[in-house]
Amino acid sequence: MQINANTEPQATAAYLSKKKRLVGTINRLYRRNAKASLGNILSRIHPADLAEILEDLPLTDATGIFNAIVDNAMAADVFSQMSPALCKKVLAETPLEKLAVVLKHLPPDDLADFIGDLPEDQRGRLMALLDAASKKEVESLLKYDPSSAGGIMTTDYFSLPQALTVEEAIENIRGRENVEMIFYLYLTDDQQRLVGVVSLRQLLLAHPGTPLHAIMNRSVLKVSTDTDETTVAMLVDKYRILAIPVVDNQDVLVGMVTVDDVIDVMEEETTRDMLRMAGTSESEIFTQSAFRIAGIRLPWLFASFIGGIGATMVIGQFEDMLAQIIILSAFVPIIIGMAGNVGVQSATVAVRGLATGAVNTRDAFRLVLKELRVGLLLGAFYGVILALFGYLVHDSILLGQTVGLTILVNMTCAAILAVLLPMIFERLKVDPAVATGPFVTTAIDVLGVLNYFLIATLVYRF
Secondary structure, three states: OOOOOOOOHHHHHHHHHHHHHHHHHHHHHHHOOOHHHHHHHHHOOOHHHHHHHHHHOOHHHHHHHHHOOOOHHHHHHHHHOOOHHHHHHHHHHOOHHHHHHHHOOOOHHHHHHHHHOOOHHHHHHHHHHOOHHHHHHHHHHHOOOOOEHHHHOEOOOOEEEOOOEHHHHHHHHHOOOOOOOOOEEEEEOOOOEEEEEEEHHHHHHOOOOOEHHHHOEOOOOOEEOOOEHHHHHHHHHHHOOOEEEEEOOOOEEEEEEEHHHHHHHHHHHHHHHHHHHOOOOOOHHHHOOHHHHHHHHHHHHHHHHHHHHHHHHHHHOOHHHHHHOHHHHHHHHHHHHHHHHHHHHHHHHHHHHHHHOOOOHHHHHHHHHHHHHHHHHHHHHHHHHHHHHHHHHHOOHHHHHHHHHHHHHHHHHHHHHHHHHHHHHHHOOOOHHHHHHHHHHHHHHHHHHHHHHHHHHHHHHO
16 A cells, blocks of 8 residues: 655645554554554555654554564665664664564665664674675675765676677576666676676667677766765766766776665755754754753854854944934844845855855856845845835934945845855865854844944934
8 A cells, every 4th residue: 555645735635644544543453463454554555654654653652563564675665764763763672683684675785874873782783693695795885984985885786797798688687686776787897897888778779699898888977985975966966867886996896876875865965054054963852962952052153142242342333323313223133134034045055056066166256246136136125115114104314215225235245245155165175054154144243233333324424
């Protein structure tokens, strides 16, 4: 029983309703110890949906229901899609001997990732329970940096000698049902070095007696085991391929990175950058104490705190003006807030572009000019509105001129700063995601207040 989720509102409502009924049914069967009926209904649910359902079940029952999955291969598929918190609970409540039987059905890269995250004692015990082939694959993957191509690749790839014919290659493929994915046929020489690639389409259209080396593409897009995972993701995205082969320093084929792994990398990278910009981490709520969380967030907030102190000092220099024209203080929140919002928008786009490779530091001048135009357009629009508001509500042309000009200048400056600062950090080899948030916020606050009172001084004095 596969649940087909649709983005249309009615279909989504139906999906959620069906999921809710399944959660209730599964929970009742488990509580009644109806093992046969429970196993039967679990076997008819798609693994991705079942992993989601397990998250919605009472935490006390989740492990027992997971262990009621009869098919070990299906259980492994469900396990690979569960949240880290639920995986940890299942691991803690399931005998390792039983779990090892399930985990050996995981793809080698997923199994290596899971074992690599375990504490040393559990890792050793679980490794001892694996069969020789699985153990060898895991050990070979664990030696690579987790954020490299070697760390995210799978060793479950398909390759053949280039001297074989098309007919022999097709027969080989038919006999390899256990291979995770066959997107492309990688060809090697006598030393197992990667020499070419043939698509399945080429293979099916070629004459059966044709040698593989006669139809293969010798210009193979490949990466080495130490290539950064972000670079791998960018290559797969740029060239729209379903998998990319991984070679060692001798050009020997050792694995491949599939598109599903690339999607995971891009999702993790995006999430990590967004959280870094906010000065926090994804797992802190569940894994860290309150003191530890406060310690993680403190440096980022301290930078903003310093910016606030700076803005306060700037305002202090204009006490006389504020005393004479008290209404100026009422507009400080909207002027600083609008500039800050523009800064966040521009900084997010810049940091994300740098992270994915869509933006390069060589593009700095062009991007700054574009953001200058964007800031001017937004500032002019809101400046006119705020100027009219200041004039009509407070019956003061000078106030309208002051707030209108200020919001124009501040929004323009914020847009430029928010693009320029990430570029500077990238050039200095500082992670833009970490540094941009506090620096952009601080700069916009201080500069915004300073601009406001300087413009007010000019307008009211002259």
